[in-house]
Amino acid sequence: MKIVEKIVALRKEMKEHGIDAYIVPNSDTHNSEYTAAHWAAREWISGFDGSAGTVLVLANQAFLWTDGRYHIQAAHQLAGTTIELVKAGLPDVPTIEAYLADNLPANAVVGFNGSVVTSAYVDDLKTKFEVKNIKLKTDVDLVDKIWKDRPASPTSVGFEHDVKFAGKSRLQKLQEVRQEMAKVQADNFLLTSLDDIAWLYNLRGTDVPSCPLLFSYTLISKDKATLCVKENKLGKELKKSLLDDGIILADYEDIYSLTKNINPATSVIYSPTMVNYNLANSIPATCRRIKATNITTHLKALKNPTEMANYRNCFVRDGLHRVKFIKWMYDNIGKVKMTEKTASDYLTKCRESDPHFQGLSFTSIPGFKAHGAMMHYRVTPESDVPLEQESFFLLDSGGLYSDGTTDITRTFALGKLTEAEKKDYTLVLKGHIDLSMAVFLHGTRGMQLDILARHPLWKESINYNCGTGHGVGFFLNVHEGPHNISPRLLDEKIIPGMVVTNEPGIYREGVHGVRIENIMFVVDAAQSEFGKFYKFEALTLCPIDTKGIIVEMLTAEEKQWFNDYHKMVYDKLAPHLDSAHQAFLKEITKPI
């Protein structure tokens, strides 16, 4: 089926269902960050395969909204489809929602699959559409009706995440969840975020690209915990273990009837920014709704001592893989053919030798020179370029291991750098170090800390157009809430037990990119008459290239931090290396 035919077929369905405007997002029923092929409806109907974008089909027009990262790619992929590109993010370009509110006539009907958008999104739509009495039709998936060869929903078989890694049994975690439910007088907890469910039940799967997750829902009451998952997706052992723990198993789609049958005189806690609209809508109207961030999200963010002990082992091994890669790269560049892709693949190969390796935590970003300036660069056969002995090679990659999830960026000087390159590199390093050295009072949120990494750049009129850091899962998603370090308004404290990345950068379009990223652990610093203070401990163990540093630009304190960090990296990694690698590591971590 050609795109043009798909749009015609969709319009026929719209007419039959009395729908004037139909919205097609690329999201799944769990608001997952990455989408399995089954749920890639926008990609199927438009041919546009970027990571962000939504299609809107009207009776006589069709549009794709996507942001600045994808304007060129989208224009190319939409050619000849009759779908017009809307350049989201440019001045005076409305959102889809504002466009509809402004342009639809009164009493129009807007349709979409209410199972793949969040409850909060629809609540917002309703407010915007109220004035014109625009109605919503959310109970039909029109794309499904015309998508004949739609890929099956993911079929991975779930497996147990051993408590020797997880540190707490699912029964302990359920008990903690129920304690939190009691604090806010919640009788039921409706949970649909796949990483929260995986954490709670100590289970994993491979349903979502780069994320070790299993499609499932769960409903928890004071005395019952029901896990809704297709029967053939539970391995025999995991099934037995869940049943032994008293977990009730139900079919994946049973969550709707379970939710409908919640005692209408009780209360339900759920996250409107995670639970899909149709499911939230099936909660009995008389139930008291407690809308809040998932209880599990806060519990999961505080890594327990067993997780941390494992995580530290994981960081040693991940660091060793990195050191092997770096030595190989510098030994061979200019001697063997080396490209962004072959270099990145070599690092993956180092990781694959690891007994705990379970895959990459995200598609690696290996950007040479100008490619490094694209924050989300993906190497393809078309984009791949040879690495030359000049400028920067930015490599951002991470692994999923049974004992942790890693995410690390280093920017390598492949040849002699210019002063301008060195200045950018040193500014990013200063930002990275200044945030690493933070000491902060209990109650401090990530948006208060963000400026520590950004200020050295701001003083030179430079900014990076993204956050500074994100939470990281434990053998779970590489991006994990509830906290982050970013200028974005978010009322979440940074407290001991959390892990968070520290990744300032400078991105000069068409020129180069510099980013330096560690994962940090939040720990106690001091207690005084003025309160409790916290600090960061770098978990990532990997040398930071010294060739780009203008040492005079660092303060004495910054230089000290850097040398201390390199000493720690050497001390923790060297015992596991052969003498050639030891000598190499010694050399690249020597004091500046």
Added chain:
Amino acid sequence: MKIVEKIVALRKEMKEHGIDAYIVPNSDTHNSEYTAAHWAAREWISGFDGSAGTVLVLANQAFLWTDGRYHIQAAHQLAGTTIELVKAGLPDVPTIEAYLADNLPANAVVGFNGSVVTSAYVDDLKTKFEVKNIKLKTDVDLVDKIWKDRPASPTSVGFEHDVKFAGKSRLQKLQEVRQEMAKVQADNFLLTSLDDIAWLYNLRGTDVPSCPLLFSYTLISKDKATLCVKENKLGKELKKSLLDDGIILADYEDIYSLTKNINPATSVIYSPTMVNYNLANSIPATCRRIKATNITTHLKALKNPTEMANYRNCFVRDGLHRVKFIKWMYDNIGKVKMTEKTASDYLTKCRESDPHFQGLSFTSIPGFKAHGAMMHYRVTPESDVPLEQESFFLLDSGGLYSDGTTDITRTFALGKLTEAEKKDYTLVLKGHIDLSMAVFLHGTRGMQLDILARHPLWKESINYNCGTGHGVGFFLNVHEGPHNISPRLLDEKIIPGMVVTNEPGIYREGVHGVRIENIMFVVDAAQSEFGKFYKFEALTLCPIDTKGIIVEMLTAEEKQWFNDYHKMVYDKLAPHLDSAHQAFLKEITKPI
């Protein structure tokens, strides 16, 4: 009437009006920061005269809620009154609202004067009281019924604030207000904040202690602007000038009927955190309510070029008064009898010689040694102590001038300091300088900048339990929104045209206090491919005591800022000083 008798009389009124619990705050009808005597109902009924506190009277009990600053004073003043002290802020101590929600029986009636609490406060109460169906009675002022010798409401006569100071005529300002109203499709703008009204109409009064304000309300539509003020409170000239500009004048209380008669098919913009409940309640139910920060608050915060030109003159004169005071203090300490009060009075006397002086912008805070650790210390005949040649004297004071409002804190070393004293002083100075040197991207909010001032202290496990800076009015309130620099969640950008204070501090209870405060102006710093960047310019011109500085604790950059600042202070003030004062200033501003 004794307190006990007042409580008995109030209970009688409560019974007659069917009220189970009566709340008595100390606030006026405009949510002003400082309260004129007429409105000090809580103070009258309880005898407690602190700046914060609320009384709750029940059939058999009466309570005063007040925070930690006043627990000792309140306990003393409440002795023998039958009113019990509730120590707000301590763990497990509920708020009044939570206490009532928990302790009142279902269907109880809570009363208060709905004209002296904000609309937002009552909305919140209603939510809390919903479960138990607790009802509100807001249309009676029971205290008024028993307060026989109640002071009259303020009677100051308003006067024009000349456009040569204000920079914009009231008609220009009205036009700007109406442009903003149009942007949000507001047909009417109900404005009750006294400083906003004073700014809008270029009028001033002396109705509120320390604030040059006139009790009034205003209602603005697309073609009318009505100012509600008691007729005898407008001077003849101001009245004529207002009428000449087409402003409609009405009686103060007419605002209620004007509001009731707003066209019910139109929209009204107002600030629920400023407009009192009874007035907001008189807006016709069918009007579309646009709840937002007052339009005038945002316009007023951006000082215009005329205001700034005046303000710079004002800062020169205020600086000269300060220098004269400092010389006098150091010349005379140990020679003449000098106390906190006489020193503070001397500075006021210096200011009083100023042709533009209109009063103090707040009650001065002259704290010697341990008194300096009390952020809101007030000197009384009982508290006053002689200044000795040791430790610190913290003096925070400001003036109201026709061409500006000032607010400045310096901490003076009165004798040889200990290393611990010097360390505190230098940490505060570092915080002050680091914020002063900030460069920040457009969009940055005060809560992102706050850590720059606090971080040097946090690194030593020290914190100050208040914000770092507040906006300042132009011959208006010393505390002015919408912005501030504080860890508190507030989504207000810091943008060019704003002024804001920078006042980190260290407060060691029972020992000493250190605070260094300048007023800063937000100006453009640079524009690049990454965006627009802003910085601060210090407006305050006053030497910072060098005797407490441990120079080695400053970075090279901090030292440079300090010496540059002192050079600017000298260059701008010296031409206006006699040779003795010039020499003195030269000495105390010489490079460190």
